[in-house]
Amino acid sequence: MAGTARRPLLVLLLVAGFAAVAESKLYAPADRVLLNCGSTTDALDSDGRRWVADTNDNMWLTDSGKSSLMMAADRMDNGLPSTVPYMTSRVFPTESAYNITVNPRDRHWVRLHFYPSSYNGLPAEGFRFDVVTSTGITLLHNFSVYNYAKALSQAFVIREFSLPPTPAGFLTITFTPTPPGNETYAFVNGIEVISMPDIFADPATTVGFADQTVDISGAALQTMYRFNVGGLYIPPSNDSGLTRHWYDDTPYVLGPTQGVIYKAGPHFQLKYLSDLAEYAAPPDVYLGSRSMGSDPRLNQNYNLTWVMPVDGNFTYVARLHFCELLLNRPNQRAFDIYVNNKTAQADADIIGMASEKGVPMYRDFAVYVADEPGDEAMWVALHPSVALRPQFYDAILNGLEVFKINDTAGNLAAPDPDPSRLLAKAELGAGDHMPPKIHRHRHIATVMGSMAGGAAALGIIAALCVVRRQEKGKKELQPAGGSHTSGWLPLYHSHTSGKSSGHLAANLAGMCRHFSFAEIKVATKNFSESLVIGVGGFGKVYRGVVDGDTKVAIKRSNPSSEQGVQEFQTEVEMLSKLRHRHLVSLIGFSEDAGEMILVYDYMEHGTLREHLYMGGKPPLSWRLRLDICIGAARGLHYLHTGAKYTIIHRDVKTTNILVDEDWVAKVSDFGLSKSGPTTVNQTHVSTMVKGSFGYLDPEYFRRQQLTDKSDVYSFGVVLFEVLLARPALDPALPREKVSLADYALLCQRNGTLLDVIDPAIKDQIAPECLKKFADTAEKCLSEQGIERPSMGDVLWNLEFAMQLQDAFEGQGGSTICGRRPMGEGSGVGGSSALDGNVMSSTASVTAVETLSASRPRVVIVEEADDDEVANSAAFSQLVRPTGR
Numbered sequence: 023m024a025g026t027a028r029r030p031l032l033v034l035l036l037v038a039g040f041a042a043v044a045e046s047k048l049y050a051p052a053d054r055v056l057l058n059c060g061s062t063t064d065a066l067d068s069d070g071r072r073w074v075a076d077t078n079d080n081m082w083l084t085d086s087g088k089s090s091l092m093m094a095a096d097r098m099d100n101g102l103p104s105t106v107p108y109m110t111s112r113v114f115p116t117e118s119a120y121n122i123t124v125n126p127r128d129r130h131w132v133r134l135h136f137y138p139s140s141y142n143g144l145p146a147e148g149f150r151f152d153v154v155t156s157t158g159i160t161l162l163h164n165f166s167v168y169n170y171a172k173a174l175s176q177a178f179v180i181r182e183f184s185l186p187p188t189p190a191g192f193l194t195i196t197f198t199p200t201p202p203g204n205e206t207y208a209f210v211n212g213i214e215v216i217s218m219p220d221i222f223a224d225p226a227t228t229v230g231f232a233d234q235t236v237d238i239s240g241a242a243l244q245t246m247y248r249f250n251v252g253g254l255y256i257p258p259s260n261d262s263g264l265t266r267h268w269y270d271d272t273p274y275v276l277g278p279t280q281g282v283i284y285k286a287g288p289h290f291q292l293k294y295l296s297d298l299a300e301y302a303a304p305p306d307v308y309l310g311s312r313s314m315g316s317d318p319r320l321n322q323n324y325n326l327t328w329v330m331p332v333d334g335n336f337t338y339v340a341r342l343h344f345c346e347l348l349l350n351r352p353n354q355r356a357f358d359i360y361v362n363n364k365t366a367q368a369d370a371d372i373i374g375m376a377s378e379k380g381v382p383m384y385r386d387f388a389v390y391v392a393d394e395p396g397d398e399a400m401w402v403a404l405h406p407s408v409a410l411r412p413q414f415y416d417a418i419l420n421g422l423e424v425f426k427i428n429d430t431a432g433n434l435a436a437p438d439p440d441p442s443r444l445l446a447k448a449e450l451g452a453g454d455h456m457p458p459k460i461h462r463h464r465h466i467a468t469v470m471g472s473m474a475g476g477a478a479a480l481g482i483i484a485a486l487c488v489v490r491r492q493e494k495g496k497k498e499l500q501p502a503g504g505s506h507t508s509g510w511l512p513l514y515h516s517h518t519s520g521k522s523s524g525h526l527a528a529n530l531a532g533m534c535r536h537f538s539f540a541e542i543k544v545a546t547k548n549f550s551e552s553l554v555i556g557v558g559g560f561g562k563v564y565r566g567v568v569d570g571d572t573k574v575a576i577k578r579s580n581p582s583s584e585q586g587v588q589e590f591q592t593e594v595e596m597l598s599k600l601r602h603r604h605l606v607s608l609i610g611f612s613e614d615a616g617e618m619i620l621v622y623d624y625m626e627h628g629t630l631r632e633h634l635y636m637g638g639k640p641p642l643s644w645r646l647r648l649d650i651c652i653g654a655a656r657g658l659h660y661l662h663t664g665a666k667y668t669i670i671h672r673d674v675k676t677t678n679i680l681v682d683e684d685w686v687a688k689v690s691d692f693g694l695s696k697s698g699p700t701t702v703n704q705t706h707v708s709t710m711v712k713g714s715f716g717y718l719d720p721e722y723f724r725r726q727q728l729t730d731k732s733d734v735y736s737f738g739v740v741l742f743e744v745l746l747a748r749p750a751l752d753p754a755l756p757r758e759k760v761s762l763a764d765y766a767l768l769c770q771r772n773g774t775l776l777d778v779i780d781p782a783i784k785d786q787i788a789p790e791c792l793k794k795f796a797d798t799a800e801k802c803l804s805e806q807g808i809e810r811p812s813m814g815d816v817l818w819n820l821e822f823a824m825q826l827q828d829a830f831e832g833q834g835g836s837t838i839c840g841r842r843p844m845g846e847g848s849g850v851g852g853s854s855a856l857d858g859n860v861m862s863s864t865a866s867v868t869a870v871e872t873l874s875a876s877r878p879r880v881v882i883v884e885e886a887d888d889d890e891v892a893n894s895a896a897f898s899q900l901v902r903p904t905g906r
C-alpha cells in the first residue's frame with residue numbers, strides 16, 4: 023500500500039538478537055506465600071517458583087481445616103502449564119479457612135489456582151463454593167470451576183485479586199461449599215499471598231467526566247485482563263518481582279485492522295520517573311507497542327480497539343500503559359482514547375504528558391459496566407486526534423490491564439455464573455484472565471521466535487512486525503467506489519501555506535498540465551465525499567473524470583499539513599519527469615485558489631496483490647501474471663537506467679504494482695522519498711524504515727548500502743509471490759515456510775517447486791517457461807547483489823519465458839525468436855478466468871474473512887540502531903547520478 027514504506031510509524035520492528043534492555047528493578051515482597059494445597063512436599067513449578075506444602079505444621083490451615091481432605095487429581099490435562107500446584111488439591115466438605123500472617127501495611131496479591139478435575143473419584147461437577155476473606159471481600163460466590171472452565175475451554179483457572187492493606191496483620195481466606203451441607207465441596211489447588219507495591223494509590227479518571235475521579239486506593243480489585251500489548255507472554259518470574267502474568271493481546275484486538283507492532287532496539291533506555299513507575303509493568307511491556315499503521319487514510323477511518331468481555335454491574339478500571347519509543351516532539355502523534363464508546367481522554371499525546379521519549383507512564387480510567395446479559399464488555403479504542411492535526415495520524419499502546427472494583431457490599435464475585443452465558447462469551451473469543459488463549463500466544467511466540475532466528479542467521483539487523491489487516495476491512499474502509507486506493511499515493515505530506523505562490527506554475531509549465539480549480543471542481547463534483555478513495559495526512563484523494571472521459575485520481579492537499587511549497591514543487595518536478603508506460607504518472611496539477619492539487623492516472627484494477635490472494639478476486643491466468651511481471655520489470659528498468667538519475671525504488675512489492683483497466687502493470691510509489699535534506703531532517707523515523715521485510719535485500723541490511731540490486735532482490739520475491747500466490751511472509755505457516763523467499767528457494771533447489779505453485783495456474787504453465795521464470799527469480803534472490811542480474815537482464819529473461827509459453831501454446835509469436843511488441847498487454851486474451859467469473863461480493867468477502875482471520879500478515883522492516891545511521895548518506899541516497 024502506498025506510503026507504508028516511508029511512514030515508519032506503521033511498521034513494527036523486532037531486532038534480532040534483542041538483548042535484555044533496561045535493567046529492571048526487582049521488587050522484594052515482604053510476604054511471599056505460595057501454597058501447594060493438598061500436598062505434603064514443597065515443589066517447583068515450571069516457571070521455577072517454589073510452592074510449599076500447605077501441611078507444614080498446620081501453619082496455614084485453621085482448625086476448621088482439620089476436616090479437609092488431601093486429594094490428587096484423577097487425570098492430567100495437557101493444557102496444564104505445570105503439575106505444581108495443579109495435580110494436588112485440598113478438598114473441603116464444610117466451611118474451612120486458611121489463615122495467613124501478613125504485613126499490615128502492604129497491599130497483597132491473592133491468587134487462587136484451580137484445576138477442574140475429578141479428585142479421588144469425586145466428580146468435577148460436584149465442586150461449588152464461595153470464597154470470602156476476613157476483610158469482608160467476597161472473592162467467589164457459588165462458583166463452579168468446572169462450568170466456568172468448560173465454558174471457556176480452559177484447562178485451569180487462575181483468579182487474581184489485589185487486596186488493600188489488612189491492619190489486623192492476618193488474612194483468612196474461607197472456603198464454603200454451596201449450598202452448604204449437601205453433596206458439594208469446595209477445593210483449591212494453589213494459593214498465593216504476596217506483598218505488592220501500592221500501584222493503586224492514584225485515583226482513576228471517570229470515563230465521560232474528565233474532571234471526576236474514582237478513588238481505588240482502598241478497593242479490592244480482581245484482575246480481569248493483563249496484556250503486554252504488541253508483545254509476547256511474560257511469565258511471573260520475569261515480572262520485576264511482582265509475579266504477574268502478562269499475556270499477548272492479539273486475540274482481543276478487534277479486527278479487521280489490528281495495527282502494527284513495534285519493538286524498541288537493543289540499546290533503548292527507559293527513563294523511569296519514580297520507583298513506583300518501575301513496578302507498574304516490566305520493561306518489556308514498555309519496550310514494545312501496538313500502533314495503528316502507516317496509512318493515515320486507514321487510520322483516520324478506524325479505531326484500534328480491544329474488546330474484553332466482563333461481568334455486568336461492576337465498576338472497572340482500565341489501566342493503559344504508554345511509552346513513546348520513536349518520536350521526540352509534542353503533537354507528532356496525538357490520539358483520542360475511548361473506553362466503552364465514551365471519551366476517556368481526548369488528544370492524548372504521550373510526549374506531551376511524559377515530556378520525552380522513553381518515559382513509561384500509565385493512565386487509569388474507571389467506567390461502570392451495566393448488567394446487560396450477554397453484552398457486558400470493556401471496549402478500549404484509540405483514534406488519531408483530528409482536532410490537534412498531529413504530524414502522524416496514529417495512536418499507540420504498550421500495555422493494558424483491566425481490574426474489577428469491589429461493589430459497596432465488598433463483593434467481587436459475578437452473580438452465579440450461568441454456563442450458557444459463559445458459553446456465549448466464550449464464543450466471543452474471550453475469557454476471564456485469559457489462560458484459554460495461551461495456546462494462541464504460544465503459537466505466535468513460536469513463529470516470531472523462529473523468524474527472529476532466521477533473521478539473525480542471515481546476519482540481518484531486522485525487526486519483525488505483525489500486521490493483521492484483513493482485506494475485508496480494507497474494503498469497508500474504502501469509501502464508495504474505490505476498488506483500490508492503494509499504490510499510487512505519494513507518501514509525502516504536501517502542503518499549501520494558504521498563500522500559494524505562482525512560481526510553481528511557471529516552473530512546471532511544459533512539464534505537465536495545469537488544471538484550473540474550476541476544472542478540478544467539476545472533475546470531483548465539487549469534491550464530493552462519495553468520490554473519496556483515500557484520506558491521509560496530506561488530504562483527501564478523489565476519483566474524478568477530466569476531459570469528458572479520462573478517469574483520474576485527484577489529491578487535494580490538506581492546508582494544515584507540514585511540508586513546504588519548495589518540497590511540494592521538488593516532488594512534482596521529479597514526478598512529472600518520470601513518464602513511462604509502466605509507471606503510474608502525474609497528469610497535472612492545480613494551484614489556483616490557494617490549493618495544491620495533483621492529478622494522477624487512475625488505476626482501475628488496483629494492486630497486483632489483490633489479484634493473487636486475499637483479494638477475493640478470480641485468479642489471474644498465468645499469461646496475464648507473466649505479462650504483468652514483464653510490465654513491472656520494464657517500469658523498474660526505466661527507473662534504474664532510463665531517467666537522468668538512477669532511481670532506486672526501495673519498496674518493490676506486489677502492492678506497489680498497480681494494474682490499469684487494460685491490465686497494464688504500472689509501478690507506483692517511486693522516487694518520492696528522496697528529494698532534499700528537509701525530508702531527511704524532518705524526522706529520523708521516516709528515514710529509518712525502508713521497505714517491507716520479506717522483500718528486503720539481506721545485503722542491504724548487512725552493508726546498509728542501497729543499490730539498484732536491492733530492487734532486483736525485492737522483484738525476485740514478487741516473482742515467486744506471483745507463482746505461489748502467497749504473501750512474502752506468512753507467520754501462520756510452519757517455520758520453513760514463513761518466508762516466501764527462503765521457502766521458494768528451498769523448493770526450487772529441491773526440485774519441488776511444481777508442487778507448491780498456485781494450483782489455479784499449474785496446468786497453464788509451460789514447463790520450460792516455468793523453469794526460465796523460476797531460474798530468473800532464483801537469480802534475483804542471490805545473496806550477493808553482484809550475482810544478481812540487472813533489471814534489464816530480468817526483463818529479457820521474462821520476455822524469453824513468455825516466448826517459451828507462446829511456443830508451448832502454439833499461439834501468438836509461434837517462434838521463439840518472434841519478439842512480442844514491447845509493452846503491449848498481450849496477456850489479456852488468455853485471461854479467461856477474468857471473464858464472467860465475478861463472485862458476488864458477499865461471498866468473496868466472507869471467504870476472505872475466513873482466510874485472513876487465521877493468517878496474520880507479517881511485515882518486517884528494519885530499524886536503524888540510532889539516528890546517526892538513519893541519517894547517514896547510505897540511507898538518503900535514493901537518487902544518485904549515474905554516468906549516463
Ligand SMILES: *[C@@H]1O[C@H](CO)[C@@H](O)[C@H](O)[C@H]1NC(C)=O
Pocket residue numbers: 084085119121122123191192194
Ligand atoms: C489467624 O491468625 C491470627 C494470628 O496470626 C489470629 O489472631 C487469628 O485469630 C487467626 N484467625 C483464625 C480464623 O484462626
Ligand SMILES: *[C@@H]1O[C@H](CO)[C@@H](O)[C@H](O)[C@H]1NC(C)=O
Pocket residue numbers: 164200201438439440
Ligand atoms: C448456584 O448456582 C446454581 C447453578 O447455577 C443455581 O442453581 C443455584 O440456585 C445457585 N445458588 C445460589 C445460592 O446462588
Ligand SMILES: *[C@@H]1O[C@H](CO)[C@@H](O)[C@H](O)[C@H]1NC(C)=O
Pocket residue numbers: 201202203204
Ligand atoms: C440439600 O438438598 C436437598 C434436596 O436435594 C434439600 O432438601 C435440602 O434442604 C438441602 N440441604 C441444605 C442444607 O441446603
Ligand SMILES: *[C@@H]1O[C@H](CO)[C@@H](O)[C@H](O)[C@H]1NC(C)=O
Pocket residue numbers: 042255256257259260
Ligand atoms: C525471562 O528472563 C530471562 C532472563 O532475563 C530471559 O532469558 C527469558 O527469555 C525470559 N523469558 C521470557 C518468557 O520472557
Ligand SMILES: *[C@@H]1O[C@H](CO)[C@@H](O)[C@H](O)[C@H]1NC(C)=O
Pocket residue numbers: 362363399400401
Ligand atoms: C460500543 O460500540 C460498538 C459498536 O458501535 C457496540 O457494538 C458495543 O456494544 C459498544 N460497547 C459498549 C460497551 O457500549
Ligand SMILES: *[C@@H]1O[C@H](CO)[C@@H](O)[C@H](O)[C@H]1NC(C)=O
Pocket residue numbers: 322323324325360362363364403405
Ligand atoms: C471510534 O470510537 C468512538 C467511540 O466509540 C466512535 O464515536 C467513533 O465513531 C469511532 N470512530 C471510528 C472511525 O470508528
Ligand SMILES: *[C@@H]1O[C@H](CO)[C@@H](O)[C@H](O)[C@H]1NC(C)=O
Pocket residue numbers: 335393429430431437
Ligand atoms: C448490582 O449490584 C448491586 C450491589 O452493588 C446489587 O445490589 C444489585 O442487585 C445488582 N444488580 C443486578 C441487576 O445484579
Ligand SMILES: *[C@@H]1O[C@H](CO)[C@@H](O)[C@H](O)[C@H]1NC(C)=O
Pocket residue numbers: 158159240241242427428429430431432433
Ligand atoms: C469495597 O469494599 C470496601 C469494604 O467492604 C468498602 O469500604 C468500599 O467502599 C468498597 N469499594 C467500593 C468502590 O465500593
